Amino acid sequence: MSTFFAPALVLLFQEATAGRADVMLHSVKNPDLSKFLVIGALLFVIGVAGVLTRRNIIVIFMSIELILNAANLNFIAFSRYLQDTGNVNAVAGQVFTVFVIVVAAAEAAIGLGIVIALYRNKETIWIDEIDLLKW
Amino acid sequence: MVLSGWEAVFFWVFAIAAIFAGLLTVMARNAVHSALFLISSLLAVAALFVLLGAEFIAGVQILVYVGGVMVLFLFVIMLVNVGAEERGGQVLNKPRQVTVSMVFCLLLVLGLLFAINVGYKGLQTRDEKAIASAQALRQGQQQDLHRGATRTSRITTDTERVGNSLYRFASLPFEIASVLLLVAIIGSVMLARTLKQEAAVDDLAPDVVAAEAARDPELAETPPIS
Numbered sequence: 001m002s003t004f005f006a007p008a009l010v011l012l013f014q015e016a017t018a019g020r021a022d023v024m025l026h027s028v029k030n031p032d033l034s035k036f037l038v039i040g041a042l043l044f045v046i047g048v049a050g051v052l053t054r055r056n057i058i059v060i061f062m063s064i065e066l067i068l069n070a071a072n073l074n075f076i077a078f079s080r081y082l083q084d085t086g087n088v089n090a091v092a093g094q095v096f097t098v099f100v101i102v103v104a105a106a107e108a109a110i111g112l113g114i115v116i117a118l119y120r121n122k123e124t125i126w127i128d129e130i131d132l133l134k135w
Numbered sequence: 136m137v138l139s140g141w142e143a144v145f146f147w148v149f150a151i152a153a154i155f156a157g158l159l160t161v162m163a164r165n166a167v168h169s170a171l172f173l174i175s176s177l178l179a180v181a182a183l184f185v186l187l188g189a190e191f192i193a194g195v196q197i198l199v200y201v202g203g204v205m206v207l208f209l210f211v212i213m214l215v216n217v218g219a220e221e222r223g224g225q226v227l228n229k230p231r232q233v234t235v236s237m238v239f240c241l242l243l244v245l246g247l248l249f250a251i252n253v254g255y256k257g258l259q260t261r262d263e264k265a266i267a268s269a270q271a272l273r274q275g276q277q278q279d280l281h282r283g284a285t286r287t288s289r290i291t292t293d294t295e296r297v298g299n300s301l302y303r304f305a306s307l308p309f310e311i312a313s314v315l316l317l318v319a320i321i322g323s324v325m326l327a328r329t330l331k332q333e334a335a336v337d338d339l340a341p342d343v344v345a346a347e348a349a350r351d352p353e354l355a356e357t358p359p360i361s
Contacts, residue, residue: 030137031146034255036183039150041247043157043180045240050161052236053227058166058212062173065204066157069180072192080187085262086269094297095305097192101199102312106319108204112211113323119215120329128228 036077043070055126057118061111068104072097138186146186153179164226166212174205191294 027035043066050063079093119125122132138146156176163169177200184193227233280289301309330347333339339347 028147029143030139031143031150032137033258034251035146035150036187037251037255038248039153039183041244041251042154043176045244045247046154046157046161048243049236049240052239053233054161055225055228056166058208058215059161059169062160062169062208065173065200066160066176069177069200072196073180073183076184076187076189076192079189083188084269084273085265086272091293091297091300092304094189094192095301097189098195098297098301099305099308099312101195102316105199105204106315108207109319109323110326112207113326115211115215116327125215 033077033081037074040070040073040077043067043073055128057115057125057127057130058112060127061108061115065104065108068100072100075100142186146183149179149182149186152176153183167209170205170208170212173208174201177201177205188291188293189297190291191297 047063047065047067047070050066051060054060054063075093075097077093079091082090082093115125118130122130124130153176156172156179159172160169160176163172177196181193181196181201184190184196228236277289280291282288283290330339330351331353334344334347
């Protein structure tokens with residue numbers, strides 16, 4: 001498997017640094033938009049991994065919050081980027097983030113209500129035991 | 136948008152903190168630990184928001200997420216999940232599903248990183264001139280801002296601008312969001328009612344009441360309110 005992924009990693013590294021150490025050091029000392037996007041992507045993938053692997057339904061909800069938060073980070077980073085390209089009133093990303101937070105709060109309230117109702121009926125929080133809709 | 140100096144140092148500190156706390160959220164055995172790590176991850180991301188000049192969103196993040204949503208999570212964990220891990224049971228799904236998910240996540244992260252690298256390069260070459268000409272303009276605007284009381288920083292008009300666009304250009308979505316929240320409140324109250332509460336407002340089918348009353352004699356004694 002490592003022989004398969006190693007060329008891809010080398011390609012990514014070369015793309016990011018043009019193959020030079022001083023370029024890499026400069027980009028570490030001066031993080032720009034792409035660094036924020038990478039952080040957002042990593043948080044997103046961690047959230048996806050949590051949703052796919054965990055059995056506890058509450059931890060799955062928390063992973064979904066992590067995913068939404070990664071999206072928020074991308075929105076804010078691009079909002080700042082648009083402000084810096086001369087688009088002075090480009091705060092659409094921040095406005096959208098407010099709505100994402102509102103929807104996340106509503107989702108958490110409804111989802112946790114469902115969890116409580118399920119626990120009352122089925123006495124479990126493990127998702128592989130909640131299979132009422134399985135045919 | 137290039138951070139430098141102390142901003143860069145704080146960026147790396149909070150970025151690594153956010154990623155580590157996120158990883159520990161997913162990996163912690165105990166759900167309460169998961170929630171606490173998620174709180175630290177959200178706080179680190181709020182700090183990144185401040186570095187990006189979005190103070191209002193950082194405040195909203197801390198108030199709504201950390202102060203509201205996560206407290207709700209902790210309450211539900213305490214209602215539902217007291218020691219579920221200790222009582223036995225796997226934390227993760229079946230091994231095969233975990234392997235497949237991990238491979239999927241690895242491919243996903245490689246694809247995302249590749250897309251960011253390639254796409255950002257194109258974005259840079261496209262906006263090179265615009266960034267250079269906007270930088271001087273932005274510095275001039277920074278000079279015009281009022282100084283804070285300590286004279287070390289300037290008071291930005293960022294929050295003002297977010298509020299302006301929120302009410303001027305997004306007022307209809309704003310109202311829809313308030314309706315959504317109302318529906319969510321009513322829905323979660325309806326969902327979390329006990330059988331007894333449902334019977335008290337006469338909201339159950341008669342045969343369900345009869346079947347449950349056979350199990351729980353107390354239920355038959357609760358008369359409907361209406």
